[in-house]
Amino acid sequence: MSKRVLILGGDGFCGWPTSLHLSAQGHEVHIVDNLVRRRQDEELGVQSLTPIRPLSERLKAWQEHSGREIAFTALDIAHDYGQLRDLLAQWRPEAIVHFAEQRSAPYSMKSPRHKLYTVDNNLNATHNVLCAMVEVGLETDCHLVHLGTMGVYGYKTSRFKLPEGYQKIRLLSPDGNDSVETEILYPPDPGSIYHMTKTQDQLFFYYYNKNDGLRITDLHQGIVWGTETPETCCDERLINRFDYDGDFGTVLNRFVMQAAVGHPLTVHGTGGQTRAFIHIRDTVRCIELAIAHPPAPGERVRVFNQTTETHRIRDLARLIHELTGAPIDFVDNPRKEQDENELKVENQGLQNLGLAPITLSAGLLAEVSEVAARYRHRCDLTKIPARSRWRPQTASCPPERDSDPVGAPVHSERQHD
């Protein structure tokens, strides 16, 4: 069923292929973006490895190619509240997909200015969307789909599978002799300013769902890899962005690109960190599925773990090394995180809705390698190192202490693994 879908952040890495995919599926798509991501490239003196076109050219190319029109409004959803509200009032979207946040952890840690920007942008952006939905009366006719991150759970070894958002617990009485069962949002444990804003977003959603009955799906996405979807690769003018720099580049795409340009694979610390991943083609499918299955009116915030597999970073590096011969370089970890962790994730929700997961394979890696190789002449090697540090170099930056989500010593959690 065709819906009016507003894509906030539709010029970005996930937003652009999603816009094309939903348009191709017959949805009426309207993109909102303030193009700040392109300005961040300028700020950092870096470019997408792939030659992305101005949004106007992208939209024109899509129309030529598909015969479908995608509308675009340039506005800053964190600061142009009135314009956002008027757009919602006039167009009355049936779904809003919210990608429009500063999404890089290293960028969020670069300097005080970057911390402030990330907090101000992400929190006001998310809140403006919710507040505007209520102001124009979109409580029941519209569904907000938000892109969160698996990082809200924190990357620590946990004894049980991470649930999809909600965790069953027994609350213990002060003397420990009595208890009561209940279900809570999994205790958040952010690892950067960026991740922190996503844990705070969850409280916005909780409150607006409770007070105003807004229908919301929060997708806790893993690290996205890959570049192209069937729609972006059918015309070079539609090509998706490929971030490889130390701030916005994500780990697996960075390894593939490093191999393509003959740079050693930069592994932080021991590389023992286990992370959750998803291919960009599954990202767009998941969003399609989320839009097709809004929560019922009155239902609590729906949470899915939008991730298809987990891998240890050094295993990924070894895999790319085996495929390409690229050497591996273990570098000082600029982040404050546990060097080694396990990660078990519940992710049946989206599969129950019909997702058939794409998992890591040599074939898919070859495809990314091919993109990286085609555009390697565009790579600026000096932009590869991850320079943003979680603590100043002078201060000690020990790996994060092995603690539970609120910093108390863990009792029995590790002993059973």
Place this chain on the structure above:
Amino acid sequence: MSKRVLILGGDGFCGWPTSLHLSAQGHEVHIVDNLVRRRQDEELGVQSLTPIRPLSERLKAWQEHSGREIAFTALDIAHDYGQLRDLLAQWRPEAIVHFAEQRSAPYSMKSPRHKLYTVDNNLNATHNVLCAMVEVGLETDCHLVHLGTMGVYGYKTSRFKLPEGYQKIRLLSPDGNDSVETEILYPPDPGSIYHMTKTQDQLFFYYYNKNDGLRITDLHQGIVWGTETPETCCDERLINRFDYDGDFGTVLNRFVMQAAVGHPLTVHGTGGQTRAFIHIRDTVRCIELAIAHPPAPGERVRVFNQTTETHRIRDLARLIHELTGAPIDFVDNPRKEQDENELKVENQGLQNLGLAPITLSAGLLAEVSEVAARYRHRCDLTKIPARSRWRPQTASCPPERDSDPVGAPVHSERQHD
């Protein structure tokens, strides 16, 4: 031991008597305030019942009276980051007391503009303070004392006493057959946009404590009543503010004032809501105690419930009725909250540090009545009703569903009460 104490929001209802009290105790006090609270009075067309003086006059009077100087810098801590940072860098406070947030739940719900203002002001304010402390290197030499609210726990009947911030739980495995004990921040359950920002503040504190080792005490304060402290009542120019209007007036002071002006006591719904209270004289003592006992370096965020007793609203109304003969008026509840709840609160932390709680007594009420009676000619009766609604009047506004902190049905919680 005398400390350099920076008071953010030192012109407000709690901040002003705290500044005087700490100055009287021998601390070096510096107030920061953008005076927005006075502008909100103008916006709402209302005045403090008591004739508060301009801050400059207050400070002059204090110097005349005590011989002590309190410094003042006018700045908006949510938006003047550079100035805030420079002040911290130059003055290097040993303690920062952070009152500078929009603190009224009804004000935060008045309109979209008020929601946006509350979110933008409170979240950027708190984050700017933390970010600046790190930028200027105040991780170990300084201690941040923040005023939170008992409302972060949500006002639902809970089986056990609300702990001071941290709750012991057993995390259950998906099949329910296994579990692991841990401790988490009590699952937040905000009841307004204002309360929501305070639950988000907790995540700022959690993160900056974890990543940067900031030393932080978060005081979950109950509803403050009373007006005068020993320092504010020694000169009329030092008088504290007394809010009685439907937005900023808090319940017990409103009842006393309503009785003084011959207005019926306005009880929302059945008045079965139980809330936590503290007298303003204990507020200033608690902050003194918190400053004297900073968490150790490396310690997690310290949380105290800054409240001395709990009362059911209709019982308070009855008490005032018995003392004064004022009639009670049960009005439609404009808020979305449970009409009836129990509240059991752990509050030994501050008492262990030396607080000797002041509790509700006819003598103390008489003192507040006396202030209210003295200034009743300043009261604008049209400003008494609470007009801010949690949901538009057209929309249904049923009492909040009886659910656990994350909106799931409660299993056994109520049955055992």
